[in-house]
Amino acid sequence: MPFRTAHAAALVRPTDRAADHPAPPPALAGIGLKARHAALLLDSRPPVAFLEIHAENYMGAGGPPHRWLAALREHYPVTVHGVGLSLGGATPLDEDHLDALARVVERSRPALVSEHLAWSQSDGVHLNDLLPIPYTPATLAHVAARIDRVQERLRRPILIENPSAYIRYANSPIPEAEFLAELTRRTGCGILLDVNNLFVCAHNIGADPLTYLDAIPAGAVGEYHLAGHHHRRFPDGTSLRIDDHGSRVIPEVWALYRAAVARIGARPTLIEWDSDIPPLDVLCDEAARADAEAAAAETAAAETGAALATPTPTPEVRDAVGA
Amino acid sequence: MRSVREFQARMRDFAFDADGRGALVGALADCGGPPMADRLSIHRNTTMLGLAGALGDGFPVVRRLVGELFFDRMAQDFLRAHPPRRASLLTIGAEFPAFLTGYAPVRELPYLSDVARLECAWTHAYHAADGEPLHPQILATLDPERLGELRLSPLPSQRLLAAAYPVDAIWRSNQEAAPDEEIRLDSGPVHLLVHRPEMAVVFHPLSRGAFSFLMALAAQQTLAAAWDSALATDPDFDLASELAGLLTARAFGGYRLP
Structure with a gap:
């Protein structure tokens, strides 16, 4: 059932608490909420635009995580990022997990909800990894149906994130950017551009990032992610870039971010940092850098006369959020 | 989708067992650069080391007792036997204490499984639904003639734990900046109430009688029946002082008096 149908739109009633969500945060940078930073965030309230939580860390019934989140919600918009739904999984969607995600969304009433174009579960076993899928007409229909199901359950559109990859499938005829673009058309979902x-991916499996950016429908992009990664070099001179979210954003990625903002426009942008987590001020410093890079890219794009796409929601998305 | 499903099942087996790499390669394209084995190993490491790390975060005292390197190996053996069935890892390792009981390399540490059970109880209490503890003076507001019919319910965070070793002392002495505490492994069994009356998880040592008493109340028995249970375990069980102590510890989340 596509989310854009009149039926799905009719599901969105003012009484649905899950649908009663705040507007997206401003097109500025936010940071991931880490338990160890919660007290300091509440005390010092640094000027970051939003806080992003991993949905799976808030799937307990109560306790300190929810207490901190409720307190911080008073001061910052919250966005929910799911890492466990396995939208690209070929075995049935984990409805218990979807229920748990719906409870997190209802409880935290986030400004944005996102998940991955990836699989992480097979026959009920959870891999704690986000693996790419082949991009074929069959997987496109499969993932679109699962996104429909999720949006119907959450009663709101979600953003879908492009994965990192170390492998490429032999049979994967649809370019990833086109696959994502088609998902937005079929389901009314948006794109989280990491x-x-x-x-x-460009380094590991040889994709061309600028061609990719040109193929992404700018109006569907609702958020950017930025992170550091580990560059693992092998004795034979080859290397892989490992997406470990454990360091600062590197200059080449800042450059690609400027290129994205120049083509697509500024959006809420998350600094992701999930391993070797640094002090809070390092995250805030990266967020300030992202704001500066985005502003510079927008100014440069305006000067060269490039037309910036504005984030106009599709009619389906407008219907979905009841705007 | 059938071929995708088969590939994902093989990839899952590879991630947990490092076996069957050959069966994966046929579905993948050569993109030059590092060989396929190195590429696939990244996924295997993400699964096994990531999950071992999550397990260690859930059992920090067990990890400290055996050391990180040993813990990682043990965690991987555990994960192969019990791959996680949930995407949320908050309560990963429910089967870990039982696994440790039969895990030959830790046979010399007979208390390890009990320590793991305490850590499971701690994690449960930390993430359980919040409950408002009954006021310690609640009994004074009830009809004294009918107290025998009273049913006291536990907080949602409550776990009752009986162990052959002093696991609460072992736990405390393995926290950051813990003061020196003499631990005698032969000091006899302990009975613990693990719960979270507010935001902090608390261990409350119980007498044998109080343990039976709380077990009976948690099974929704009346105060009179729970008292009988306590006396059957411990003829010297003193209801008035034990109940006052439990109320002061804010052990109860509600009551029913028909």
Whole structure:
């Protein structure tokens, strides 16, 4: 059932608490909420645009995580990023997990909800990894149906993130950017463009990031992700870039971010940092850098007369959010 | 989708067992650069080391007792036997204490499984639904003639734990900046109430009688029946003082008096 149908739109009633969500945060940078930073965030309230949580860390019934989140929600917009739904999985969608995600969304009433174009579960076993899928007409229909199901359950559109990859499938005829574009057309979902993942894929499996950016429907992009990665070099001189979210964003990724902002426009942008987590001020510093890079890219694009796409929601998305 | 499903199943087996790499390669394209084995190993490491790390975060005292390197190997053995069935890793390792009981390399540490059970109880209490504890003076507001019919319910965070070793002392002495505490492994069994009356998880040592008493109340028995249970375990069980102590510890989340 595509989310854009009149039926799906009719599901969105003012009484649906899950649909009663705030507008997206401003097109500025936010940071991931880490348990160890919660008290300091609440005390010092640094000027970041939003806080992003991993949905799976808030699937407990109660306790300190929810207490901190409720307190921080008073001061910052919250966005929810799911890492466990396995939208690209070929075995049935984990409805219990979807229920748990719906509870997190209802409880935290996030400004944005996102998940991955990836699989992480097979026959009920969870791999704790986000693996790419082959891009074929069959997988396109499969993933679109699962996104429909999720949006119907959450009663709101979600953003879908491009994965990082170390392998490429032999049979994968549809370019990833076109696959994502088609998902937005079929389901009314948006795109979370992870600029670091795009860079990592370019290095590891030979995608061309600028062609990719040109193929992405700018109006569907609702958020960017930025992160550091690990460059692993092998004795024979080859290397892989490992998407470990454990360091600062590298200059090449900042450059690609500027290129993305010049083509697509500024959007809410998350600094992701999930391993070797640094002090809060390092995250805030990266967020300030992202704001400066986006502003510079927009100014440069305006000067060269490039037309910036504005984030106009598709009619389907407008219907979906009841705007 | 059938070929995708088969590939994903093989990839899953490879991630947990490092076997069957050959069966994967046929579905993949050569993109030059590092060989396929190195590429696939990244996925295997993400799964096994990521999950071992999550397990260690859930069992920090067990990890500290055996050391990180040993823990990682043990965690991988556990994960191969019990791959996680949930995407949320908050409560990963429910089967870990039982696994440790039968895990030959830790036979010399007979208390390890009990420590793991305490850490499971801690994690459960930390993430359980919040509950408002009954006021310690609640009994004074009830009809004294009918107290025998009273049913006291636990907080959602409650776990009752009986162990052959002093696991609460072992736990405490393995926290950051813990003061020196003499631990005697032969000091006899312990009975613990693990719960979270507010935001902090608390261990409350219980007498044998109080443990039976709380077990009976948690099974929704009346105060009179729970008292009988306690006396059957411990003829010296003193209801008035034990109940006052449990109320002061804010052990209960509600009551029913028909």
